[in-house]
Amino acid sequence: MPERGRLARLMRSEGVWLFSRSPAAILAAIVTVLIVAGALMAPWIAPTNPYDLASFSLFDGLLPPAWEEGGDPRFLLGTDDQGRDMLSAILYGARLSLSIAAMAMAVALVLGVGLGLAAGYLGGRFDAVVMRIADVQLALPAILTALLIDGISRGLLPRDLHDDLRIAVITLAIALSLWVNFARTARASVFVERQKDYVQAAIMMGQHPLRIMARHILPNIVGPLLVIATVDLASAILLEATLSFLGVGLPADSPSLGTLIRIGMQYLLSGEWWILWMPTVFLVVLVVAINLLGDFLRDLFNPSLR
């Protein structure tokens, strides 16, 4: 058999094959990639910089989208009351939202999988303690956790430092409300894998527990975790939007998608619908696309659902 590259092997793999047969997954992937790319490259592709107050003029305030009567081709999705370009604001907002969600996801993944692996592998008292903490965490709504952390940090940190750390605070709050999912799934999968002979063989050979967990068990439970990570990424984005919408999250001067929606609320009844609708539709499309991808991954890793 001739030597084949990794890419060639990937292209022949079952995942790619199934993917090419799933229109929903392809569409979702395209939308997600477009949005993520747009958000990441916001500073280079956005028509204006929404943070630079000097660059916009009040004369451009409250312009409708370009295709509406009275629209201005310079502002594709219209402007807000200060003459800020909505498209730019959304791209920058998505950038912030996605970064926070991704960071929160990463923290939750490491924390949850680490604790779940150890709890499932070691069992006994450690498992009991971790899982009781997880139960308590589940009983607290995410917003309450966020408020709690926000309040604590407000009390402990000096005011200006606290403002600088708002992104860190909201990331931590989201991470804390998401890690439980990972921990529980990892633990349950470890229980199943632990009984299998390949793990027994590794234990018998006298391998180090950390090596058994990381090198033997982890690769075998990565499937369900990846699915949760995708679906939870959508939850994290929504959670951030909710927190920002309620004003717990980010300040109005660095608007995320949630903040934009909160600001748009004020114009809902006064006819400037685009200020609310544009970021909302954007958020919904992003979340639905990510969820569709998550569904596809779940089907891929669970052959009995195919």
Added chain:
Amino acid sequence: MLKVDGLSVLFRHRHGATTAVEDVSLDVARGEIHGLVGESGAGKSTIGAAVMGLLPAAGEITSGALTLGDTDLRALSPVEAHRLRGKRISMIFQDPQTSLNPLMTVEAQLVETLLAHEDISVDEARARAIALLDEIGIADAATRIRAWPHQFSGGMRQRVVIALALCTNPELIIADEPTTALDVAVQAQVLDLIRRLATKRGVGFILITHDIGVIAQVSDRVTVLRGGRVVEQGPTPRVLGQPGQPYTKALMAAVPPLDRRLDRFRLPRVEGEREVPGSADAAREAEDWLMAGTGTGPGPALEMSDVTVRFRGERRGIFGARENFTALDTVSLSVRPGTVMGLVGESGSGKSTLAKVVAALVRPAEGEMRLDGAVLPPMGARRRSDPSRRIVQMVFQDPYSSLNSRHRVIDILGEPLWLYGLERDAGRRARLARAMLALVGLDATAAERHPHQFSGGQRQRIAVARALLSRPGLLLCDEPTSALDVSIQAQILNLLKDLQARFGLTTLFISHDLAVVRQMSEDIAVLKDGRLVETGPSETFFAGPAAQYSRDLLAQTPAVRFGMEAG
């Protein structure tokens, strides 16, 4: 009654298409048991699925006719086919553990099935269900019917599955390896039951099995399959008595005999076919390496004295005491250096537990183990750096779960070399791993692949290679071939026999198959309910066992007698 004429089945997949069954014709009359026998991949189960109309989505009948009575099975709409299944054709699966719903009582499952197919009252259905259980030989059926599936033994459960299949008075029952998961004694009872039902009720059976012994015991007609084609077909006494085809002869000769010891297991191969690929030159490096490490002397002696294992039971009520389960009860055993000790017993007798105690995977409550005179620490006390970690290696029963499916074969094989510090150099580790693959009869290209790309027998070879790369002295084999069919079994056992003889490995060989143990071992130990019943030299044991239980065990093992001398 059932007529299959020129059946061909094609499986489409993303690399093209495979013909699984080609031009197979067979008839099943009322009250007849028709055996389908062949090695794995012969297309036995595919024929059953095609008759049932339950081929997987990728499978397609390309030609042939299937008729049951006057009904053309291929012309049925999906709804009609669904109605026909259960009503006129039923199926019995291999594993009675999974074919019953564990959350429903036996009564509920039987009554549900009866009600689904007939318009009768619940009371009538219950009466019928009890009568059915009675018929299939469950004593005290009126009480036992209220039990849950887990309260029945494996054989009883398979009887319940058969009762479920009988609920609707089907004309045809397809039994796919119905006794493969059962002990020999239970197997005989289930086969008796199938025979009785065929004769008394006039049900036609298609009996799918890889075990030609089962065919010899119970079937009227037999179709021998190989690679999706019919090799030979006819009345069982004629086909097995005077086989016309060399492959049929080879398949029969491959059944390990209980009454004598052979040097090697026979493979169901027609003369001229190659046995095992693999080059001798590549293997020599691994062989030399093993010899250099272990020397030429025999492996260590294993002594176990009064080993007792208790598993913690459930509490009976909040204040009730735990009812502990004694899996091994003061077992004392000694394995002579460089010999094979066969360990036999029914399932649940504690055979695997014993191996796991030696491997430090189960903690004994009492007792002591010694390896070549030195104390072998039990689980908990055996440190990761203990030398016995390397010396004691195990080959597990299920090759599908004993290899990490996310690792490449070369990584799996390199692990013991790295872990025990046997080879520091990564390149040398890879070379040795490849050489070891050649030694166990696999191609060098196997190294780069993942375990799922191999068949069960190939995986078991990889598992053996992994064990050998530790330079072990004591090899624990826990039913290494019970998940494999007869030809693969012969290959693996021949391999183990060769390696054992060449490297003088002390081996504990666990099996429920007395015929296999006879071929493999010098000494034998019989376990029953965690107690050692008898132990001694293998040849003396088979000449006439001392304990009553051993005699029963020997008597229950079906000695396969074909019409004439096999082979």
